[in-house]
Amino acid sequence: MKNALYPSRIRAWFTVSILMLAYVLSFVDRQILNLLVGPIRHDMDISDTQMSLLMGLSFAIFYTLCGIPLGRIADSKSRRNLLMCGILVWSGMTAACGMVKGYWQFLFCRIGVAAGEASLAPCAYSMISDSFTPERRGTAFSVYSTAIYLGSGVALLLGGVAVHFATSQGDMTLPLIGTVRPWQMVFLILGAVGVVFSLCLLLLREPVRHGVGAGLELPFSEFVDYLRKNRRTMLCHNLGFACLTFTAYGSSAWIPTFFVRSFDMSVPEVGVIYGSMLAICGSLGLLVGGRLCDWLIKRGHRDAPLRIAILAAVLTLPSNLGYLVDDKNLALVMMALHVFTVSMPFGVGPLAVQEVVPSPMRGQASALYQFAVTLIGLGIGPTAVALGTDYVFGSDSALRYSLAVVTGVSLVLAVVILMSGLRSYRESLERLKSWAPKDPTLVVPGRQVPAADA
Numbered sequence: 001m002k003n004a005l006y007p008s009r010i011r012a013w014f015t016v017s018i019l020m021l022a023y024v025l026s027f028v029d030r031q032i033l034n035l036l037v038g039p040i041r042h043d044m045d046i047s048d049t050q051m052s053l054l055m056g057l058s059f060a061i062f063y064t065l066c067g068i069p070l071g072r073i074a075d076s077k078s079r080r081n082l083l084m085c086g087i088l089v090w091s092g093m094t095a096a097c098g099m100v101k102g103y104w105q106f107l108f109c110r111i112g113v114a115a116g117e118a119s120l121a122p123c124a125y126s127m128i129s130d131s132f133t134p135e136r137r138g139t140a141f142s143v144y145s146t147a148i149y150l151g152s153g154v155a156l157l158l159g160g161v162a163v164h165f166a167t168s169q170g171d172m173t174l175p176l177i178g179t180v181r182p183w184q185m186v187f188l189i190l191g192a193v194g195v196v197f198s199l200c201l202l203l204l205r206e207p208v209r210h211g212v213g214a215g216l217e218l219p220f221s222e223f224v225d226y227l228r229k230n231r232r233t234m235l236c237h238n239l240g241f242a243c244l245t246f247t248a249y250g251s252s253a254w255i256p257t258f259f260v261r262s263f264d265m266s267v268p269e270v271g272v273i274y275g276s277m278l279a280i281c282g283s284l285g286l287l288v289g290g291r292l293c294d295w296l297i298k299r300g301h302r303d304a305p306l307r308i309a310i311l312a313a314v315l316t317l318p319s320n321l322g323y324l325v326d327d328k329n330l331a332l333v334m335m336a337l338h339v340f341t342v343s344m345p346f347g348v349g350p351l352a353v354q355e356v357v358p359s360p361m362r363g364q365a366s367a368l369y370q371f372a373v374t375l376i377g378l379g380i381g382p383t384a385v386a387l388g389t390d391y392v393f394g395s396d397s398a399l400r401y402s403l404a405v406v407t408g409v410s411l412v413l414a415v416v417i418l419m420s421g422l423r424s425y426r427e428s429l430e431r432l433k434s435w436a437p438k439d440p441t442l443v444v445p446g447r448q449v450p451a452a453d454a
Contacts, residue, residue, distance in 0.1 A: 007207055012131040016140055018204055019124045020147045022087060025194055026117045027151025029094045030059065032186060037257055038267060039183045044103050048396075052386040055253055058107050059114040060379025064371040066118035071367030074122035075360050076217050083123040084201040087194055090116025095191025098184040099177055121350070121370045122363035129354040129362060130207040135298055137354070138305075142290025142347025149282025149343055152252060157275040211359035212435050218360045222437055226361060227368075233356060233428040234365075236421025237306065238372035241349040243414035244313060245377025246384075247407040248342050252278070253382035255335060258399050263328040273332065281339040285312075289344030293351070303425050305352035306418050309345035313414040316341040320411070323404040349373070356428045358435055381410075 006012065033040070033055045041051055073082055093112030100106040124144065132140045173179050180188070209215060227234055256270045265273075289308050296304035319341065322334025350369060357365040388402030389395070 005208070005210060006133060007131050007205070011205070012140070012207075015127060015131050015204055015207070016144050018200055019127065020144045021197065021200070022083065022120060023124065023144060023147030024151040024154065025087070025190075025197055026090065026120055027148055028154050029090060029113055029190055029194065030117065031152045031252070032190070036183045036186070038260075039181065043181055043183075044106070046103055047390070048386045049383065049390055050103065052253070052383040054106060054110055055382045057379045057383055058110050060374045060377075061114075062111045063114035063118045063378075064375045066115045067122065067367035067370050067374075068364060070119045071122035071363035071365075072220065074119075074126055074363030074366075078206060079123040079127050079363075080201055080204045080206055082119050084198050086116045086119025086123075087198040087201065088116070089119075090114075091191045091194025091198065092116075093191075094194060095188050098180060098187030098191065100184075118367075118370070122366045125350045125354055125366040126209075126362045127204075127207055129351075130210050130359075134355070135294060137351055138290045138293035138297065138348055139287075140290075141351040142286045142293075145290075145347035145350075146283040146286050148346055149278045149286065149339070152282070153275040153277075153279025157271055209359050211362075212432055216358075216360045216437065218358075218437060220364075223361050223364050225438060226357065226435075230356070230424075230428045230431070232424040233421060234368070236417050236424065237349075237352055237356075238369055239376075240306070240414050240418035240421060241309060241345065241369070242372045242376035243410045243417065244309060244342065244345055244349075245373040246381040246410040247313075247316065247414070248346070248381075249377045250381030250385045250410070251338070251342070251403060251407050254385050254399060254403060258323065258403060259328075259331075261396055262400055263331070265328070274335070277332075277336050277339055281336050282343040285340040285343030286347045288340075290347045292344075293348045302355075302429050303422050305345070305348035305355075306422055306425055308348050310415055310418050312341055312344035313411045313418070315344075317408065317411050320404055320408050323400040352425070356425065356432060358432065381406075 007015070033051075037048075037051055040046075040054075041048075070082065070086075090113045093109050093116060096112065097106060097109045100109060125141075128140050128144055129137060171179050171181055172185060174188075177188075256267070256274055259265045259270045259274065260267060289312065293304045293308050296307060301307065316338060319334045319338035322331050322338060325331050325334065350366060353365045353369045354362050384406050385399075385402050388406055389399045393401055
């Protein structure tokens with residue numbers, strides 16, 4: 001039966017579809033570097049650690065710094081228009097990556113990509129929450145989050161094609177730009193696609209805001225006070241999911257290189273196989289995690305998102321041994337299982353944040369969640385693996401051991417942290433039902449603060 005307070009099912013899923021495509025585009029722009037390690041290192045004469053800074057830390061720092069102010073804008077202004085501007089910024093800076101002449105120029109452009117992409121999560125998470133009733137949000141968030149793996153898969157497939165093209169065509173000369181390497185052409189094309197895609201945002205409608213406090217404009221102090229009262233919940237949730245993201249980013253950044261170094265596979269071959277693996281197994285894992293979350297919520301388990309995350313971490317640990325096997329086919333099978341299980345919680349992670357905060361704080365809470373998972377996961381994950389390879393094991397051929405140790409430790413930490421936050425998460429859900437602004441003048445006389453979603 002249709003709920004009149006929410007958009008029609010067709011309109012709601014159309015919103016998810018457009019937002020998912022935007023997420024795919026952002027992940028292609030973000031992850032394309034993972035398969036272009038070889039040609040970029042060769043042309044710029046840089047190390048694995050320097051490359052990892054382009055892949056992770058430089059992006060993560062500015063992605064997280066820009067997230068909170070953009071989240072505040074998303075909580076009170078047009079989320080659609082904010083996101084459209086963000087796509088234009090990150091697409092323009094992606095194209096600029098195709099025109100760089102040195103390492104520091106490249107680093108600056110990656111920072112620009114990060115600043116633009118920081119608008120996506122606060123806008124998308126808030127819009128999806130306001131488009132679906134609570135018992136359908138797990139699936140909706142997971143469908144949206146399949147873009148993580150679809151985007152990563154497309155990035156690897158596209159990167160494989162680019163490397164193959166590099167060996168057969170060589171450099172190209174473009175009007176006004178001059179001579180570019182084939183890997184630079186990839187960035188120019190992606191930037192142009194993003195600018196065109198931004199026009200699709202005009203097809204979206206702003207959904208009506210729902211939930212506790214919907215329609216209120218709160219000072220930042222209200223958000224800080226709410227975080228203080230729910231600090232254990234937010235800390236355990238954000239750090240626990242950050243550890244899972246650390247595993248996912250740390251592994252996906254270096255698995256292509258792992259297969260090249262350990263099994264002497266070609267870059268185009270790895271791009272097709274691992275890219276397909278990410279797109280298929282990662283997407284299936286996300287959908288299974290979302291459906292299982294909705295199933296648990298309908299049966300009264302309101303802490304279902306955290307339960308899914310704990311289950312995913314436990315199931316991923318055995319497949320981590322895939323880095324240590326010497327048989328290529330067995331390693332590929334274990335990596336497919338790894339991608340499936342580690343992907344399960346990434347749709348319900350942001351859902352858990354949306355469910356536990358008042359409506360006027362959803363954008364800011366989403367930005368804080370992205371701050372944690374991006375800074376720790378993307379910012380430190382790839383670099384931690386690279387540091388292990390370069391300075392602990394001291395050999396490019398030891399990448400497999402660095403991957404196994406670094407990601408294994410982060411999975412164990414995720415289980416411990418998330419389990420310690422289950423009780424406080426349930427308490428925060430109950431506390432939300434009676435929440436009201438500290439400053440009573442923020443509520444318009446004669447209008448009640450909207451209750452929690454039924």
